[in-house]
Amino acid sequence: MGQDSRSEFLAEAEEMIDELSRNLAEIESAEEQNLIKPDLVNTIFRVMHSLKGLAGMLGYQIIANLSHELENLLDQTRLGRLAISRDLLDLLFDSLDVLNALVLNAAMPSDNPEPDLVPFRARIQALLAQKQEHDQKSVLAQLDLSNEVLDVLTEYEEHRLADNINRGAHIAMLNVTFSFDTFDEDLAAINEAFGEFGEVITTMPSLDSGPDNVIQFNLLVASRLDLGELESRFAAYRARLTSVQSRSSAAPPRAAVAAPAERPGEAADELGPLALELDEGPEMRAARPEVVARPGWEVAPPVRAAEVAEPASPAEAERRRADAAVGKTVRVDVERIDRLMNSVGELMLSKAELASLAARFRAERTNFSLADALHRASRQLERRLIQLQTDVLGVRMVPLDTVFSKLHRIVRQASRSTDKEVDLFVDGGATEIDKMIVEELLDPMVHIVRNAVDHGIETPNERIMEGKSPIGEVHIRAAQRGNSVEIAIEDDGKGIDPHKVWAKALEKGIVAGEIPASKKEVLALIFQPGFSTAAAVSELSGRGVGMDVVRNRIAELNGMIDIDTEVGRGTRLTLTLPSSLAIISVLLVRAAGEVFALPLTNIVENQRVLADRVRLVEGQEVLLLRDRTLPLVRLARVLCLNGDVPGVPRFVVIVRSAAQWLGLLVDELVGQREIVIKGLGRRLAPTPGVAGAAELGNFQTVLVLDIRAIVAEVTAGQDSAKEARRS
Amino acid sequence: MNREAPSTGLALTHAAPSGVAARLEAANVVLFALEGRLYGLEILSLDEITMMPAITFVPRSPSFYLGITSARGRIVPIVDLRRRMNMPPRSPDKMTRVIVVRPDEEPVGLVVDSVIAVTRLDLAAVEPPPATLPAATGSFLSGIVRMKSDEIVSLLNLTTLLPVE
Numbered sequence: 001m002g003q004d005s006r007s008e009f010l011a012e013a014e015e016m017i018d019e020l021s022r023n024l025a026e027i028e029s030a031e032e033q034n035l036i037k038p039d040l041v042n043t044i045f046r047v048m049h050s051l052k053g054l055a056g057m058l059g060y061q062i063i064a065n066l067s068h069e070l071e072n073l074l075d076q077t078r079l080g081r082l083a084i085s086r087d088l089l090d091l092l093f094d095s096l097d098v099l100n101a102l103v104l105n106a107a108m109p110s111d112n113p114e115p116d117l118v119p120f121r122a123r124i125q126a127l128l129a130q131k132q133e134h135d136q137k138s139v140l141a142q143l144d145l146s147n148e149v150l151d152v153l154t155e156y157e158e159h160r161l162a163d164n165i166n167r168g169a170h171i172a173m174l175n176v177t178f179s180f181d182t183f184d185e186d187l188a189a190i191n192e193a194f195g196e197f198g199e200v201i202t203t204m205p206s207l208d209s210g211p212d213n214v215i216q217f218n219l220l221v222a223s224r225l226d227l228g229e230l231e232s233r234f235a236a237y238r239a240r241l242t243s244v245q246s247r248s249s250a251a252p253p254r255a256a257v258a259a260p261a262e263r264p265g266e267a268a269d270e271l272g273p274l275a276l277e278l279d280e281g282p283e284m285r286a287a288r289p290e291v292v293a294r295p296g297w298e299v300a301p302p303v304r305a306a307e308v309a310e311p312a313s314p315a316e317a318e319r320r321r322a323d324a325a326v327g328k329t330v331r332v333d334v335e336r337i338d339r340l341m342n343s344v345g346e347l348m349l350s351k352a353e354l355a356s357l358a359a360r361f362r363a364e365r366t367n368f369s370l371a372d373a374l375h376r377a378s379r380q381l382e383r384r385l386i387q388l389q390t391d392v393l394g395v396r397m398v399p400l401d402t403v404f405s406k407l408h409r410i411v412r413q414a415s416r417s418t419d420k421e422v423d424l425f426v427d428g429g430a431t432e433i434d435k436m437i438v439e440e441l442l443d444p445m446v447h448i449v450r451n452a453v454d455h456g457i458e459t460p461n462e463r464i465m466e467g468k469s470p471i472g473e474v475h476i477r478a479a480q481r482g483n484s485v486e487i488a489i490e491d492d493g494k495g496i497d498p499h500k501v502w503a504k505a506l507e508k509g510i511v512a513g514e515i516p517a518s519k520k521e522v523l524a525l526i527f528q529p530g531f532s533t534a535a536a537v538s539e540l541s542g543r544g545v546g547m548d549v550v551r552n553r554i555a556e557l558n559g560m561i562d563i564d565t566e567v568g569r570g571t572r573l574t575l576t577l578p579s580s581l582a583i584i585s586v587l588l589v590r591a592a593g594e595v596f597a598l599p600l601t602n603i604v605e606n607q608r609v610l611a612d613r614v615r616l617v618e619g620q621e622v623l624l625l626r627d628r629t630l631p632l633v634r635l636a637r638v639l640c641l642n643g644d645v646p647g648v649p650r651f652v653v654i655v656r657s658a659a660q661w662l663g664l665l666v667d668e669l670v671g672q673r674e675i676v677i678k679g680l681g682r683r684l685a686p687t688p689g690v691a692g693a694a695e696l697g698n699f700q701t702v703l704v705l706d707i708r709a710i711v712a713e714v715t716a717g718q719d720s721a722k723e724a725r726r727s
Numbered sequence: 728m729n730r731e732a733p734s735t736g737l738a739l740t741h742a743a744p745s746g747v748a749a750r751l752e753a754a755n756v757v758l759f760a761l762e763g764r765l766y767g768l769e770i771l772s773l774d775e776i777t778m779m780p781a782i783t784f785v786p787r788s789p790s791f792y793l794g795i796t797s798a799r800g801r802i803v804p805i806v807d808l809r810r811r812m813n814m815p816p817r818s819p820d821k822m823t824r825v826i827v828v829r830p831d832e833e834p835v836g837l838v839v840d841s842v843i844a845v846t847r848l849d850l851a852a853v854e855p856p857p858a859t860l861p862a863a864t865g866s867f868l869s870g871i872v873r874m875k876s877d878e879i880v881s882l883l884n885l886t887t888l889l890p891v892e
Contacts, residue, residue: 342801594784639786678802680785680795681833682891687788695797701783703795 009058010107011331016051017103018405020044021096024089025408031084038078038160038199044092045074051099060106063099066117069124070095080159081131091123093412143171145220157202157220164222169198174219187217198223332395334436340392341582341676345695347385354378389676393583396436400478400487401429403442407449411474414453421460421471422453428478433485434581437557441577444553448489448573449474451547456493456571466568468492483578483585483674484601490572496565498522505531518627523563527551527659555658555708558601558691562659576601584677586694586704588670589653592636595670595702597694602707604654604661606669623652623663630654632663633714639689657711664710677704688713754850758843758880759826762814765843767872767880774827774834776842779819780805793838803827805836811888812864830885848872853882 023044030037048071055063070092076082101115140150140162153161164171176190191200201220355378362371404426415422433441457463457472464470478487502515505525516522525531529548554561559577578584578601586597587606613624614632621632634649649665656662675694679685691706755770775798782794782805791811795802805825809816822841827834849872856868869884 345801594786641786680802681804681835683833683835683889684785684788684792684795684804687785689787690785693783693795693797693802700781701795701797701802703783703785 006107009054009060010103012054013051013063013103013107014100016047016054017096017099018402019047020051020092021409022405023047024092024096025405027084028089031089038163039195041074041078041084042156045071045078048074055106060102062114062117063102063106066095066099066102066121069121073124073128076128076131078159079156080163081133082127088127090416091127093409094120094123096409097413140165152204153202160199160201161220161222164199164201169222169224171201171220171222174221176217176219190219194221194223197225334396337392337395338582340395341389344385344389344392345676348389351378351381351385354381393580394432396434396580396582397432398435398438399429400431400433400438400441400485401426402438403445404429404476404478406442407445407476410446410449411453414450415457415472418454419459420453420457422457423471423473424449425473425475427476431478431480431485433577433579436581437577437579440553440557444550444575445487445489447550449476452489452491452493452571456491456495458494462494480579481576482600483580483583485577485579487575487577488572489575490570492570495567495569495571496523496526496563497567501525521628523565524659526563527561551658555660555712558599558657558708560602560656560658582676583674584704585672585674587653587672588702589635589651589664589666590668590670591634591639591649591666592641594641596635596639597673597675597702597704598653598655598664599691599704599707600672602655602657604656606651606653609650609652609665623654625654625663628661630661630663631714632665634665636667638664638710638714655707655711657708660711660715662711662714675702675704753847755845756848756880756882757826757845759824759839760841760843761808761812761839765878765880766839767846767848767882768826768828768885769882770845772828772830772885774829777825777827777836779823779825779838780836796836798827798834798836801834803834803836805838806889808837808839812867828885828889830889831891835889846874848874848880856881 023040027037027040027044030040048067052064052067052071055061055067073082073088073091077084077088082088098115098117098120105114140158143161143165161171176186187203194200199222201222204218204220355375358371358374358378361367361374364371407426408424411422411424414420452474453472457474458466458468460470463472473492475490476487477490478485480486498519499515502511502522502525505511505522505528508531510525510528510531526547527550531548551561554575554577557577559575562574562576563571564574565571578599585600587600587603588595588597590596615622615624615629622629623632632652635653636649649667651666651669652663653666653669654661654663673696675696677692677694679692680687680690684690689706689710691704691709693701693703696702756767757770757773757776758765758767760766777798780796780798782796784794785792785804788794791807793805793807795804797803807816817840819838823838824842825836825838826842827836829835852872853870854872856865856871858865860868866887867884869882872880872882874880
């Protein structure tokens, strides 16, 4: 098997496992809230089936066999023979890890031992053994359904029907009429609308013939709304749409009302929160007067999912958007996108040439109308090119949910292995970020979230003692801030005590003397490489891999990391990352006569240099900045430029890479720009401190500096100086 | 002559598969001047010839790089060929040109004193560079050709001249 098809398999299988993971997390939360989401089990069943097919087709027999067994298990579950139990969910979550390991091994053969499947298979079999055949026929017999209808129901549909009856839902036959052109969309819309208060169990084309261009369906539906209200819900459409002949029918000729007796008087009490939904009815109707105005079948589908099934909350809407984004994707090589970008860049230059020709033509004043037309055409071309550029850049962007969705599993694993109860809340998953960043972001995020659960959140007992809810919370919030994306990971655990941090740092010989007044300065020690060794932080963190690894990864992405914590209240880590690697905002500065671009994501602030804020520490300049003291270096000197003017430069740009601060002295602040960053090519790429270059227009090219490399270089020098002094 | 060996053949570029040039009877070569001597580059390895562009200095890059410029939406490193060939420096004048070559997918600009002509060279006439050349400069040549006028054209080897890293 070629490497290509292997990596193709890996990518596809990983997508499937992600989808399984997302749906499992939803099932779990639905179960906790005692909601029924049969479609979720169905989705998982279907995805598992696809995974089996994919693995089988490519000859990964072990994976195919295992997914077959799991598919079998899921089939029994969706048919109601197996309850969705804790054990089942645990097994399914564990199966994701097993499958993941198998897929990785298959795609990239390595020395990793194959997971031992024997105990896992035994668990599947043990669960399967619990399956129960139940007598659905007798339940269904209560319904006044003709044998004609009963005979066409699949086993799954029978189960859904029986399950709904057992849960006390109202069962009805709904007769609807759709245009031939749109009936598939309309059916989907009704299905989705029902998701709010019931489900469509089966859809049967009606034999009643209507006008030629329409088709009628009988929908066997189950609803938590009682029939009167269900009818009024759809009657609203009928009332509005008499011309489109949609009619709901509580008692069509061949269907009848379900066994649970109707008690219209009590219905409202039973419904509880659902009554609110119904209140929206008139508003919805009022909001759609245009439907009435449209005659005929062609234009006015009676029900639209987006309108009827208003998402419950903005977060829900966001999740749906993210789901949609995940659903229809094409994998594209980033190099192809870069080539597209380059082509757009060349088009831009051609356009500039055209514009300058147009300007010259106008200046000649020989043919005004033609010159004007040419000018307008070139302006229009410009606008469209800018749109094209924006769109091409957008291709690289993916929602952060692609990372966040994987964290549910991590929280689950971590909380189970530590006997804690933790809920993960995610907000802003639809925020988009460069694909390249997303790929690098997973590891640090996993690390941070795991840390929060392992060492932030207390055990349920401890939490109760503290007067907190026994269930800990981890919140992830993402938002776009200009050209950056900010991700905050916050737990409501025990927090980190700065005094303990300082004591550990003293013990490790990283620091000396009194604890500084600034909490931030103390907390920054957590990111020091020497600090987070297993032995050093066993009390505070206890992990072998430290925060310095996280810091390094964030720095590699040109990001920044902040920590804030309060003892007893919790800890918040804030990551600030560039949202795009291709287009970035920069500050242009001048040093030794040359102009350089500094990425804004790394800049904290700029200041005029005030002599009384600069001190000398062992011959090194430092800047006193509020509660921090940071090293100062001249940019010209870092870059070994001649022509560095003596005396103190006029401005300092305070930059950060991850948690490390540095003041860069420059001669002049030139301004802020948005640039498309380009690589220097393989020949110049090894140049230290330079990330790339960008065209400013007017044939001017500017170097974009690599703040991470500069900060690392400068502070490494200081570290070794420190070492030298110590020895 | 061993036609397979790139050091003596006219396979000056990675862009043209090494076998191609060797199979040809003749090749079109751009002749240019450097320190009063004639040099040649196969035309297939050329992107364009331009006037001296605005160049942005790249601190801490190898000294023979003058810097970078932007051309057609790409960043193009500019090499001072005189410095690369250990020749004395000379300020650019109106004859100075930049020959943009593509030793691989990435273009590189070479600053030369002047561009003389494009000529057709008989490949059979390419000889190895004289063994007496210092190793540093000798490795930059892929061969020499004696023209009818008895002038010698030194053919540049882009692979050794413009190494990656």
